[in-house]
Every structure is written in C-alpha cells, then in structure tokens.
Amino acid sequence: MPDSDLTHDTVIPQREAAQSTEPAPLKLHVPEPAVRPGGTPDFSNIRIPRAGQVDRPSVDVDAEAIRDLAFSVIRVLNRDGEAVGPWAGQLSDDELLEGLRHMMTLRAFDARMQMAQRQGKTSFYMQHMGEEAVSCAFRKALLPGDMNFPTYRQAGLLIAGGYSLVEMACQIYSNTHDPLKGRQLPVMYSSREHGFFSISGNLATQYIQAVGWAMASAIKNDTKIAVGWIGDGATAESDFHAALVFASTYRAPVVLNIVNNQWAISTFQGIARGGSGTFAARGLGFGIPALRVDGNDYLAVHAVAKWACERARRNLGPTLIEHVTYRVGAHSTSDDPAGYRPKTESEAWPLGDPVIRLKNHLIVRGAWSEERQKQAEAEIMDTVIAAQKEAESHGTLHSPQHASAHDMFEGVFSEMPPHLRRQRQEAGV
Amino acid sequence: MPRKTMIEAIREAMDVMMSRDGDVVVFGEDVGYFGGVFRATQGLQAKYGTSRCFDTPISELGIVGIAVGMAAYGLKPCVEIQFADYMYPAYDQIVSEAARLRYRSNGQFTCPLVVRMPTGGGIFGGQTHSQSPEALFTHVCGIKTVVPSNPRDAKGLLISAIEDPDPVIFLEPKRLYNGPFDGHHDRPVTPWSKHDLGEVDDGHFAIPLGRAAIRRQGTAVTILAYGTMVHVAETAAAETGIDAEIIDLRTLLPLDLDTIEASVRKTGRCVIVHEATLTSGFGAELCALVQTRCFYHLEAPIVRVAGWDTPYPHAQEWDYFPGPARIGRALIETLEA
Numbered sequence: 001m002p003d004s005d006l007t008h009d010t011v012i013p014q015r016e017a018a019q020s021t022e023p024a025p026l027k028l029h030v031p032e033p034a035v036r037p038g039g040t041p042d043f044s045n046i047r048i049p050r051a052g053q054v055d056r057p058s059v060d061v062d063a064e065a066i067r068d069l070a071f072s073v074i075r076v077l078n079r080d081g082e083a084v085g086p087w088a089g090q091l092s093d094d095e096l097l098e099g100l101r102h103m104m105t106l107r108a109f110d111a112r113m114q115m116a117q118r119q120g121k122t123s124f125y126m127q128h129m130g131e132e133a134v135s136c137a138f139r140k141a142l143l144p145g146d147m148n149f150p151t152y153r154q155a156g157l158l159i160a161g162g163y164s165l166v167e168m169a170c171q172i173y174s175n176t177h178d179p180l181k182g183r184q185l186p187v188m189y190s191s192r193e194h195g196f197f198s199i200s201g202n203l204a205t206q207y208i209q210a211v212g213w214a215m216a217s218a219i220k221n222d223t224k225i226a227v228g229w230i231g232d233g234a235t236a237e238s239d240f241h242a243a244l245v246f247a248s249t250y251r252a253p254v255v256l257n258i259v260n261n262q263w264a265i266s267t268f269q270g271i272a273r274g275g276s277g278t279f280a281a282r283g284l285g286f287g288i289p290a291l292r293v294d295g296n297d298y299l300a301v302h303a304v305a306k307w308a309c310e311r312a313r314r315n316l317g318p319t320l321i322e323h324v325t326y327r328v329g330a331h332s333t334s335d336d337p338a339g340y341r342p343k344t345e346s347e348a349w350p351l352g353d354p355v356i357r358l359k360n361h362l363i364v365r366g367a368w369s370e371e372r373q374k375q376a377e378a379e380i381m382d383t384v385i386a387a388q389k390e391a392e393s394h395g396t397l398h399s400p401q402h403a404s405a406h407d408m409f410e411g412v413f414s415e416m417p418p419h420l421r422r423q424r425q426e427a428g429v
Numbered sequence: 430m431p432r433k434t435m436i437e438a439i440r441e442a443m444d445v446m447m448s449r450d451g452d453v454v455v456f457g458e459d460v461g462y463f464g465g466v467f468r469a470t471q472g473l474q475a476k477y478g479t480s481r482c483f484d485t486p487i488s489e490l491g492i493v494g495i496a497v498g499m500a501a502y503g504l505k506p507c508v509e510i511q512f513a514d515y516m517y518p519a520y521d522q523i524v525s526e527a528a529r530l531r532y533r534s535n536g537q538f539t540c541p542l543v544v545r546m547p548t549g550g551g552i553f554g555g556q557t558h559s560q561s562p563e564a565l566f567t568h569v570c571g572i573k574t575v576v577p578s579n580p581r582d583a584k585g586l587l588i589s590a591i592e593d594p595d596p597v598i599f600l601e602p603k604r605l606y607n608g609p610f611d612g613h614h615d616r617p618v619t620p621w622s623k624h625d626l627g628e629v630d631d632g633h634f635a636i637p638l639g640r641a642a643i644r645r646q647g648t649a650v651t652i653l654a655y656g657t658m659v660h661v662a663e664t665a666a667a668e669t670g671i672d673a674e675i676i677d678l679r680t681l682l683p684l685d686l687d688t689i690e691a692s693v694r695k696t697g698r699c700v701i702v703h704e705a706t707l708t709s710g711f712g713a714e715l716c717a718l719v720q721t722r723c724f725y726h727l728e729a730p731i732v733r734v735a736g737w738d739t740p741y742p743h744a745q746e747w748d749y750f751p752g753p754a755r756i757g758r759a760l761i762e763t764l765e766a
Contacts, residue, residue: 149498180535190534197501198534202525208491209526212498219454219480219504226498238518242491249486411532412571414539414594417639417683 033268037338041348048294048350051078052085056303059311063289070280070290073324076299081360087303093367099140099298100358100368102160103132104377107355108384109155109165110329113172116388117186117333121396122172124186126152130328130346133298133354134259136160138227141305142195145224149197149210152187153259153327154229161194165384169391174403177394181410182403204230204237207256211247214254214312225253225312233264235279236272244320248286251317255308256288258320259295261327266340283320295325296351298358324351405429432627434620435606438580439469439545442587443507445633447477450505453591455482457492457509457545466511467547467606489519493544497526500540500596507591513546513600514560527596528571542596543587548576549657549704550741551604551614551750559741561656561705566598567682567714573597573638574681578605578659579626582679585636593638602656612661612753614746641685643692647674650698650763653689653715655681658702658751665756673700673760681711689715690722697728698763702756707735729766732759 034042054074057066076088083089091099110127117125128135135156142148148157158168167179171189174182180190190198197213200206210228217224230240235258247254258279262269269279276282283290289311293304301323308319326349330337337343362368395401409416409424416424433441446453455470455477461484464471474482485492489510496506510516516523523544530540550559566574575590575597577583583601590597604610608620621627644659649672654662659677666673674692678684693699699719701712712733719731734751742749 147502180533183535184533188533190537192534192537198530198538200525200533202521205494205522205526208494208522209498209501212495213502214498215495216454216499216502216504219499220502238490239494239522242486242488242494245486245488246491246495411536413573414531418686419683 031268031270031274033270033341035342035345037340037342039342041342041345043348043350046350049073049075051075052088054085054087056086056307059307059314060316061289063284063287066289066291067284070284070292071278073292073294074300074304075294075297076303077297077357077361081357081364083299083361087300090303090306091299093362093365095140096298096358096362096365097367099136099160099302100355100362101376101380102136102156103298103355103358104380105165105384106132106136106156106159108381109159109168112384112388113169114333116172116396120398121392122174122186123397124333125172126187126332127329128153128155130349130353131259131261131295131325132156133301133358134295134323134325137298137301138257138305140302141309142227145195146227147195147197147210147213147224148227148229149206149213150199150229151203151206151231151234151259152199152201153231155187155189158189158191158194158196161196163191163194163196165387166390169388170394173391173394173396175391175395175399176401176403177391178403181407183408203234204239207243208239208246210256211243211252211254214252215246215250218250218253218315223313225255225309228254228256230256230258231264232258232260232262232269232279233267233272235282244283244286244288247318248288251315253312253315254318255305255312256318256320258322259325260322261325263327263331263337263341265331265335278322280320280322288318288320290320290322292322292324294351295323296354296357298354299361326351430628430630432622433580433629434608434627435577435580435583435601436467436469438584438629439587439601440471440473441629442584442591443470443473444476446507446588446591447473447481449633452503453481453505453507454499455507455509456485458485458487458511460484460509465509467603469509469545489515489517490522493519493522493527496542496544497522497530497540500527500542501530501538505541505591507543507545510544510546512558513548513562514557516544516546516562519544520565523566523572523596523598524569528569531595532571539594540596541594543590543599544596545599545601547603548600549602549604550746551610551657553743553746555743556740559746561703561736563600563681564705564709564711567711571595573683574600575638575679576600576602576656576681577679578602578656578677579609579624580621580629581626582636582642584629585634586638586679588633589635589638592635597638600656604657605660609660610657611664613664636679638680639683639685641679641688642677643674643688644677645673645675647672648696649673650700650760651676651689651692651696652700652702653678654702655679656704658704661751661753662702662756664753665760668753669757669760671760671764684718686718686722689719693719693723694726697726699723699727699731700756700759700763701731701733702751703735704751705736706738707733708738710735729763732763734759
C-alpha cells in the first residue's frame, strides 16, 4: 500500500452490515478535515520521508516504473539544513542566494500589498506566504521563450523572472501605468515577455491551454515548452482532466504542476482529492510520470522542475508534479482562515518555512549568516517600498489617477466594431 | 463557374488557408483520418499531415482549450465541434477565455481561432443535433458570430474567419450542406448544383465579416433572416406574392445595421425570422435595434417568427420549425396592421 500521507480523512467507512444478510441503509460520505477551529492542529498522520531518500530516475523512465514517486515526497534539505541525496547538488552558492532573495522579495512585496489593500489603495490582494519556493525555484528551471500558464499564486515566476515590481504594483493599483489598463482584478498579471500567460481568474482553464501551447510548439518543431499550474482544489475541474487526457494522448512538451497548499479557500484538500491517495497519483492512470515534491524546499522544487523540463525538452512528454506545501495566509483579502481551521495550524505544518530553510542551508554552506539575512531583509524591504512609492506616483484604484474609461472600450476586438464605437460615444469617454 | 455543395465549399476554405498559411491547423472529433462526420475535413489529413489535421479525444472543453493555447502561441486553429449542441462543455473556454484574452492581457496574447459547428435542425436530429445557439454567442463580448446561408458565402466567410485576428464562431446550417432548403420537407431536395449561390470560385477569396447581403429586393416589408431561414423566407415571399426585401445577415456580430436600417426605412415594416427559440433569441436584439433606429418609419409592429420555446422535438420537428406558412402569415399580418 502506498503512503496515504497528508490525508486527513483516511478513515475507511465501516462495513457495518458485512455479516448480516440485509445491507444497512446507505450513508453519504463527506470527508472532513481532522481538526476544525478550536482544535489542536494535528499533522501526525502525515508521513514525510527523510530528505535524500527518494531515488532520482533517468528522465526517459517509464511512468510505470516510478509509480512510488507519486506517493512519496522528494526532499533535499534535511533538518540540519544540509542538502542530501540524489536530487541535491545542482545549484551554486550564488544561485541559492539569488533564490533566497527572490523568495524574500516576494514575501516583502506581499506584505506591502496586503497592507495597501487594507489601506484602501486597491480592492483585493492574494499573498503567497509559505509557498514562495514553489514558483521562485521552478522559474529557474525554465529558458527564455518557455511559457507558464499560472494561477494567481505564482507571482514568484515573475519576480524570479526579472519582472518589474513597479509594473506589478501598477497592475494591483489599476493606475495610469497599469500594463493591463485597469481591466483585470489585482494580481491577475500578464507578461508575454516574461513567459507568464494572462491569468484568467476562472480556475483551471489555463491547464488545458498550457497543453495546447505545448502542442503548438511541437507542431512547429520549436524548442520551447509550456508549464501549467493549478491548485489542489481546482484539480476537480474538468479542465484538469481534459489537460491530462490531451497531454497524455499527444505527449505534449508540458510540465503540469499541482500546488497542493492544503486549502481551497475554506475547503480542505480531501474534498477535491476524494479517494485518490495523492493528487500526483491522478497522473498514473494517464501514463504520465507523476512526482511529489516538498514544496517548501527550494532545492527539491528546483531539482524536480529541472528533471521534468528536461523530459519535455527531449520530447519525452508531460510530467505531473504535486508540490506539497501549506497556505499560511488567507486565500485572499476576502476571507479569514480563523473561520475554518485552527489559528495555529500553520505553525504545526511539518515542512517548515521555505525562506528559513533555504537561509539555514546557506548558513550551513558557509555562504550566509544571520546578520547578512537581517541586512538583506532591510535592503529588500527598502527596494519594495521604493517600487511601491513609484507605482503610487501613478495613482491607486480610488485616486483621481486611475485607468481611463476610454480604455474600457479598447481591445475587445483587434478593430473596434461599429456597435462599440456607438457605445463609447454614448458613454462620452 | 464551378458549382459546389456547402460542405465542399467549407472544405475548400480550410484547404486554401492550410496551403497558404502553415499556422492554420484543423482538428476535432473524427476530423482527421475519417474527415469529419459531415466530411468537411475529408482529405485534409492526407494532404497536410497528422500534425496539421488530427483527431481529438471526445472533449469539447479540451478541443477549444488547446485551441486557445495554440492561438496564444501563434497558430490559427480552425476546430470543429461535431454538433453545436455539443459545445456546452467548451462554453467556458469560449466565453471566459477565447473571447477575453485580447482584452484582459491588453493585446499581449490574442486568440485567432475559428470554432466551426453544424447548427440548426431539419434533419430529424432531435434535441441534441438540432439546436441553434447563436444568441449564446452574440451575447458574449469579444467573439464574432457568422452564419452562412450558401456555399459561396460559406467559403468566403470561412476564409475571412480564419484570417480574422479574433475568435470567430462559425455556425453551419447543416440542413443546407447539400442544398438550399425551401422549408418544405416533403418535397425533393434541390441540390446546390442547381442554385446560383452554389457557384463557388476556386482558390482564395474572402467575403468580409460584418456585411449583410440583400437576397431579394422588395418594397413591401423587410425580412431579416440568416442561415437556413433565408431560403425559407424566400419561399414564403414567393408563395404569398408579397414584395418582401430579404436581408441575409451573414454575420450576426458585428452586425450590418446600416443595410438593415436602410431597408426598413424604405419598407416601413419588418419581420424577423430565426429557427432558434423565440425568447431572448437574436431576434429580440434585432427587434430592439430596428425600433430604436427606425421607429418613425415603422408602419406596423415588428413581428418575430421563431422556433417555439420548447426543446427541439423529434417527431414534431415540422410543427416546431418556422416554415413558409408561419412566415407567410406573419408577412400578411404585418401588411394588414
């Protein structure tokens, strides 16, 4: 039997009437998380293998041969901050320091934007607390021209890809410099140049589009690959299943990521996962190699991303990766986790904090220190605040300077059709 | 000039575009090796290879979803949904994705995509092979909706649709594939080879989207129709002897309002005909536009003739279908008002 770790609902329904001749009346099974608000956080049922334990197969391995990787967790950083095992040893000190800086920048940016939303400078925000390693580390496995089809919680792809913090903030503020002209909800970024597909805000739609983009690259005998992103909850959408069917059928050069952060707004992951042992295991029926990785381990995420991207680039087909992580903050600025999970649950999360873990590793390597960490935190916060101020000089959502009503009518079509021209005239903008 | 069926014309449009533009790809259920259940893509896989024309899993969501991704990459997918009735699983990808990609990304990503779908009834297809969902598309911002009524238009409009930089829904009235349908199901079918609009030029030609065609000049009343109903309306005019002006809209969005307005101002009367159900149908939009633009020229209330507000029935197909008799009664009612 595979590990059924991270499952809060492993209780198998009692077969009460097994011995009697008449079956008992049917009962509906509705999974419940182990603990609710007021309870003591309990992750004791989670089985986490020691770092370095999981094999690193060759990239041309058959999905069949690595079924166990869909039920284990690939980890590189151990409790002592050392990088161990076959997935370790791929990143230099400088690369790791850069990774640390990306995650810290994302965290600082989140803190400032979260506050800006509370101050009424924008309508909405979504932070990444606890999940920074997933998108920041993955981005470093990609090459120019590759395309991500992200969700709203992968801004690390932009930050690690060198996108401007000012442009991000301008988008969040829907101001006069918003690259998306005020048309999109905050954080629904788009940057073709940075390999970041326009975020829909509708869940899961991007997953099948990533497969289509990858198929197009193969049709044109190109070298670029696509990367799809989805959350644990949204894997229940039909788009997820369609994506796996098409990726499997056409062996699309795509990496399909599931970011399992345990919570879909207020709904625990067991509601979407159902009887499947893990989310990664969903790939096995499609013959897609499926791996689980410690999403709070920068080195592990990067190593697994490299492996999967190499498969795609060598025309070996799709890979499914489940990033096991934890959403420390609220889903968005519109919900309060105290209403659905114990307040201290995040502290009990057994995979720790991705920033602290990478920092500790760098200290163990002799490349970093607590003092330099403090110094970097201050520097990064200064950089973020400077970017925020620059963005605010172009206005915020409710300031007089915001995206123009004239632009509302532009860009619906390549050329404005007569009915829209008439409506813009009528609107007087 | 060679005469062709509507299927041949549609196939030619794809063939012409695939040969001119290596970015045009064609796919859908049964579309590849077999050439589609209506044979619209017959021969394309053999000619252009499996990477440009291929079969897909039975997933309309998947077909349109990968097409959106391909279009974002830079290809120009022209995909087939086997029947318009099957498009609902793909609706989110059409409405929330294809239609809005240009807008929401401020032009960083666009979606030059054509979704072909056989539409309408008249073939005893029952409720799952007969629907006319055009109003579900015209209500969506960011897509164009085209409904040809003959082989010549089908080819020219489909070429324009494939060349268009934005997503286009291309609804093919399946009752017209093999011949113009006069609305009398109990009479022999006239083949396109005996109809002037079956004359289709070889090679590349485009009919611009957004321009209607006047199929019959007249002075007594304006009939607004599209697809199959253009021919049924012609029958109604002939049988009642009413000098109707029949406008074939060809493109529902963008709409050629100027041609409509000029005609109704001239005739002072307007009958709107579509096969889709009445309530909230595209006729409601036409009715609102005509009364706003032409109110002081109208001599009679605008009348709509449409499918009844029931699911498309099987045995009762010809009771449901707005045939020449119903249209004729509407014409007389309008003239007597």
